[in-house]
Amino acid sequence: MGDNETDDRNFEPFNLNALKDMKRLYIGKTMIKDHVRKADNQIARIYDTELQQETKMTRANEPLTKLIAKCYMVKTEKNADLIQEIKAGIKKEVSTSCRPKHAWCSICGVDNTKDWCSHWHGREYDTKEGKKICYFTLDGVKEAYEVSFVAVPAQPRAGTTKNYGGKKQVKKESNNESLKLELESLDSFIFLEKERKDDD
Numbered sequence: 322m323g324d325n326e327t328d329d330r331n332f333e334p335f336n337l338n339a340l341k342d343m344k345r346l347y348i349g350k351t352m353i354k355d356h357v358r359k360a361d362n363q364i365a366r367i368y369d370t371e372l373q374q375e376t377k378m379t380r381a382n383e384p385l386t387k388l389i390a391k392c393y394m395v396k397t398e399k400n401a402d403l404i405q406e407i408k409a410g411i412k413k414e415v416s417t418s419c420r421p422k423h424a425w426c427s428i429c430g431v432d433n434t435k436d437w438c439s440h441w442h443g444r445e446y447d448t449k450e451g452k453k454i455c456y457f458t459l460d461g462v463k464e465a466y467e468v469s470f471v472a473v474p475a476q477p478r479a480g481t482t483k484n485y486g487g488k489k490q491v492k493k494e495s496n497n498e499s500l501k502l503e504l505e506s507l508d509s510f511i512f513l514e515k516e517r518k519d520d521d
């Protein structure tokens with residue numbers, strides 16, 4: 322669903338606190354299409370979440386951590402096309418919708434959930450240490466609403482991933498990382514039967 326690297330497309334990266342809160346808050350939440358909250362758009366439900374920590378550190382100097390959500394959906398005639406799209410990797414990118422506890426400005430340190438500062442996330446500012454792009458760090462999460470399939474996710478790596486049937490996925494460092502992520506996303510977490518067979 323997301324990680325705590327600071328390269329968020331909306332310049333609103335989560336920190337580790339936020340991921341820990343989301344791990345707890347997202348259990349039982351629905352997965353929808355296109356961030357439109359109507360019953361018809363509910364396609365899956367999250368039954369479990371986990372945090373996968375990597376050895377790499379983020380630019381904010383936290384251990385790089387991924388929030389994984391495990392979802393189930395009912396196989397019906399109506400969603401057969403959607404299942405095919407997920408399997409083929411066409412429906413892949415997801416984004417989260419939640420309310421942060423704090424949103425710290427990287428330029429001045431003001432919490433923009435409580436106060437207002439003059440900086441815009443995504444814009445560049447002159448600082449004592451040179452030019453810096455402003456971003457708001459989402460520190461902790463109060464409420465989580467849903468996770469949604471979207472065309473352009475806020476976080477470049479957020480998407481459906483392969484389920485390894487309980488086995489930890491060990492990702493080796495490689496210079497074709499982006500290609501590997503692309504390939505791993507082709508199978509969805511939803512299709513356990515197939516994945517278990519592949520694991521044997």
Ligand SMILES: [Zn+2]
Binds near residue numbers: 426427429430438440
């Ligand atoms: Zn500011």
